[in-house]
Amino acid sequence: MLGKEENEIRFLGTAGARFVMITQFRSSAGTVLSLKDTTLLIDPGPGTLVKFASSKPKLNPAKLDAIILTHKHLDHSNDVNVMIEAMTEGGFKPRGVLLCPNDALADEGNAVVLNYYKGLLDEIGVLEEGGLYAVGNLELQTPKRHVHGIVETYGLNIKVRGEPMTLLSFIADTLYFEGLEQYYDGAVLVMNVAMYKRREGVDHLCVEDARKIIEARRPRVAILTHFGMTMLRNKPWEISKQLSKETGVEVIAARDGMRFNLNPFI
Template sequence: MIEITFLGSGGGRFITITQFRSTGGFHIRASRNLYVDPGPGALIRSWRYKLDPRKLDAIFVSHRHVDHCNDLEVMIEAMTGGALKKRGMLIASRSVVHGDESHTPAVSGYYLDVLESVHIPEPGSRIKLGEEEMVITPSRHSDPTTIGFRMKTRYGDVSYIPDTAYFDELLKWHEGSRVLIAAVTRPRDMGIPYHLSTDDAVVMLRKMTRRPEVLVINHIGMKMHFANPYKEALYIKNLTGVKTYVAKEGFRVMMGKDGISVRTLRPARFV
């Protein structure tokens, strides 16, 4: 059984600073524990949903924007037991590890030193993670080093399309995944550069010959939030036939040999 738990569903500058939707990224429990895009709140939300960050084996960061990498260092702190043991893997864009013209690195040398391995993979690279394998996928975003992935598991594939403009090549990388998680930031008719809108999601799914069983829309921006993402999800489903869910804090997707099911977890009382 593969378990994907969302610690937030927000994205973009205005949702991030207001926390109208939380921005903690998501967690995948397979043969190993992987945290994806630890935005602001990742540490707190992990505890709120009883996902012990000390049990992480790897962290993936798609790019160096604050809604994706803010909590990276503190999550490494947890994964390495307070930076006391050399442990865990970081898989991240070049901008996260090295910075770029306008950003410092999102992780200091102190934390890089306590990791067992650091990967800055190019699209097409394959990284083994326990029984699973991640294939790194491309993106076209304002951070040009942004990466996504397709995780191959014994129950089928899980794809993550982070912030990106739509481009046809996405089809070849993600077609045939069972679960597709995509940053669909904008509602229909309100697209902006470097991000997917509901219209882009429809175009992409329609062009796929092997569509996912489930699409989860994530990285909800302010315009999407107020347009009602549930209406947008229904619109996608009606036009493509793909069961479409909206991520939210505590939302869990379970993929096993018998099928895919979802539930929403209650937060733990102690936080």
């Protein structure tokens, strides 16, 4: 898919929550991580297959090693079945790994992964609190169940196999909870910050939560993504500039199609 030496995160889409998704003000396609010859697709929301085909250079789904759902909300899972179809070359070459919470697989008519597509995979790993998973040359951990409505949701810590350092952390959708930042020690910290300000009853991080996490963790770089309407209205690139100034940590607002080079962090 990408050159052998390319180690990068590619943000195909940066939409968060339902209105930015249904309007496609930002794309709701997923995120592709290519690292040490292992390629993961995280949270294939609506439009992921389209972005694979329309990206330049094109992304080849048959080169994916794994698809990961942090949770089953539509903006994270809509394209999961079609991406399994593409990863397995139309179902003719069963292969690949799927990692997702149990309620994405088995939930009385509300599972998002169809049984037919489960059968095309080499392996299905069920995410759980404290879980550890190996894919290719990478090790993934799901340290803590998030607080995100009734759906099971997990963030990720990712290491190169055999290395002690957590290279990357992805804080998926969650309401801020006491001690959240303790679980994510990645040198590069990606955070889903859907809301500008906290709103009662909405289980997402806001800018104030992001600032708290960045200050506590002080990663080498923090990347904000998964923007809802209030974030877009307040210009994520200006929010990130302000957070950089306040914290002294480099903070970047992801854009659709943004490629973030991981070579300096390996």
